[in-house]
Amino acid sequence: xxxxxxxxxxxxxxxxxxxxxxxxxxxxxxxxxxxxxxxxxxxxxxxxxxxxxxxxxxxxxxxxxxxxxxxxxxxxxxxxxxxxxxxxxxxxxxxxxxxxxxxxxxxxxxxxxxxxxxxxxxxxxxxxxxxxxxxxxxxxxxxxxxxxxxxxxxxxxxxxxxxxxxxxxxxxxxxxxxxxxxxxxxxxxxxxxxxxxxxxxxxxxxxxxxxxxxxxxxxxxxxxxxxxxxxxxxxxxxxxxxxxxxxxxxxxxxxxxxxxxxxxxxxxxxxxxxxxxxxxxxxxxxxxxxxxxxxxxxxxxxxxxxxxxxxxxxxxxxxxxxxx
Numbered sequence: 001x002x003x004x005x006x007x008x009x010x011x012x013x014x015x016x017x018x019x020x021x022x023x024x025x026x027x028x029x030x031x032x033x034x035x036x037x038x039x040x041x042x043x044x045x046x047x048x049x050x051x052x053x054x055x056x057x058x059x060x061x062x063x064x065x066x067x068x069x070x071x072x073x074x075x076x077x078x079x080x081x082x083x084x085x086x087x088x089x090x091x092x093x094x095x096x097x098x099x100x101x102x103x104x105x106x107x108x109x110x111x112x113x114x115x116x117x118x119x120x121x122x123x124x125x126x127x128x129x130x131x132x133x134x135x136x137x138x139x140x141x142x143x144x145x146x147x148x149x150x151x152x153x154x155x156x157x158x159x160x161x162x163x164x165x166x167x168x169x170x171x172x173x174x175x176x177x178x179x180x181x182x183x184x185x186x187x188x189x190x191x192x193x194x195x196x197x198x199x200x201x202x203x204x205x206x207x208x209x210x211x212x213x214x215x216x217x218x219x220x221x222x223x224x225x226x227x228x229x230x231x232x233x234x235x236x237x238x239x240x241x242x243x244x245x246x247x248x249x250x251x252x253x254x255x256x257x258x259x260x261x262x263x264x265x266x267x268x269x270x271x272x273x274x275x276x277x278x279x280x281x282x283x284x285x286x287x288x289x290x291x292x293x294x295x296x297x298x299x300x301x302x303x304x305x306x307x308x309x310x311x312x313x314x315x316x317x318x319x320x321x322x323x324x
Contacts, residue, residue: 004072013103013121014237066248067127068096076105076118080126081186081202088128088190088198098128099244108204121208121235122224123183125243128200129251135191140301141259143172144266146185146201149250150175151269153242157229164228168271171294171317172301175205176271179319180223182206203243208235217280217318259299267297276322279303279315291320 002019004010010018071080080100088094102124108117118124133142147169154164154175165178175183186202206224213222225231231238253261267273272294281287290312292305302311 001068002070002072004070006074009074009103010072013235014240017237017240066097066252067099067244069098071098071100073101073105074103076100076102076108076124078105079107080105080124081188081200082107084126084128084200085188088188088200094128094130094198096130097248100126100128101240117211117213118204119206119209119211123203123205123207123236123239123243125203125205125240126200127203127244127247128198130198131196131251131255133196133255135189135194135196137259138196138254139189139191140299141254141262142189142196142199142201143187143301144262145250145254146187146203146247147173147175148262148265148269149246150183150185150203150205150243152246152250152265153239154225156242157225157238162229164225166271168269169266170319171270171272171277171297171303174219177223177225177228180210180221181219182210182223182225201247203247205239205243207231207239217278218316263299270297272303272317272319273297276320277303277305278318278320279305279312280318282315290315 004018007018073080080102084098084100102118104118104120105124106118108124131138151167151169154167154177157164167177168175170176170181173185173187174181175185183203183205185204187199189196189199191197206222208224208226210222210224210227213219215221225239250262250265273296274294276293277291279290281289290305290308292308294303295306296304298304298311300313302313303317304311
């Protein structure tokens with residue numbers, strides 16, 4: 001099922017993505033009043049039974065087959081990630097795998113509610129996945145999954161230009177290119193009786209432009225794909241399909257092979273292993289800062305630092321300059 005607001009704008013932004021037979025419908029026929037989606041989903045203007053036009057060269061991994069419901073909006077009035085979390089909280093299960101895509105919007109955020117500026121031309125994607133996973137095995141793997149999937153997707157863009165320099169993951173969930181932040185991810189899961197029945201992943205990726213962000217020790221600089229590779233006439237279309245395909249493939253991998261492959265991919269993509277770092281308290285408390293070289297990343301995402309008595313499990317990480 002596809003709900004799209006202002007399809008003409010999506011057709012300009014994502015050429016060839018939407019089906020050609022979109023037709024107006026009574027919005028009440030599309031989403032019942034009992035659902036908890038915000039008004040922009042209740043008042044979707046068009047609906048079709050066909051999925052968006054997405055292709056892949058790997059049979060069985062077509063995003064159009066994996067994703068069952070699509071909600072596309074030009075201007076999200078609230079965070080779609082938060083909306084999907086509310087839906088999971090209000091319903092016992094999901095009808096399938098859901099995609100929410102916004103061209104821009106309000107209230108978007110990263111970890112701990114930190115503001116994420118939604119600029120036109122960048123990727124603002126939230127997905128909800130219906131699953132049946134053992135929480136003790138899969139919970140942390142779902143935290144790693146969206147970051148690993150974004151790195152997977154960006155690693156396939158070589159046909160658009162040179163490989164992205166220094167592409168990888170900064171603990172816990174930032175995506176960097178050339179030492180600058182290009183994206184971030186979020187995960188929320190709903191479990192009952194030790195099993196995860198659904199989860200929500202949020203992905204923000206700077207594609208067309210880098211927002212003006214005040215430098216901090218945690219995020220000294222930001223960047224966007226447009227600064228590194230040439231995407232004439234492609235923009236979001238160049239990354240949306242690969243990202244959704246990578247999420248679908250990593251999710252299926254987790255379901256059938258367990259958390260091992262995702263943990264291995266996370267470690268392989270890590271930009272902190274072997275680096276000198278400083279871990280600062282998340283809440284700016286008086287807890288002492290911890291410094292050291294990262295020796296290992298545990299299956300619980302803890303960091304083992306040189307000269308540290310215990311693994312680090314919480315806090316914000318600063319990459320320290322290496323001695324010349």
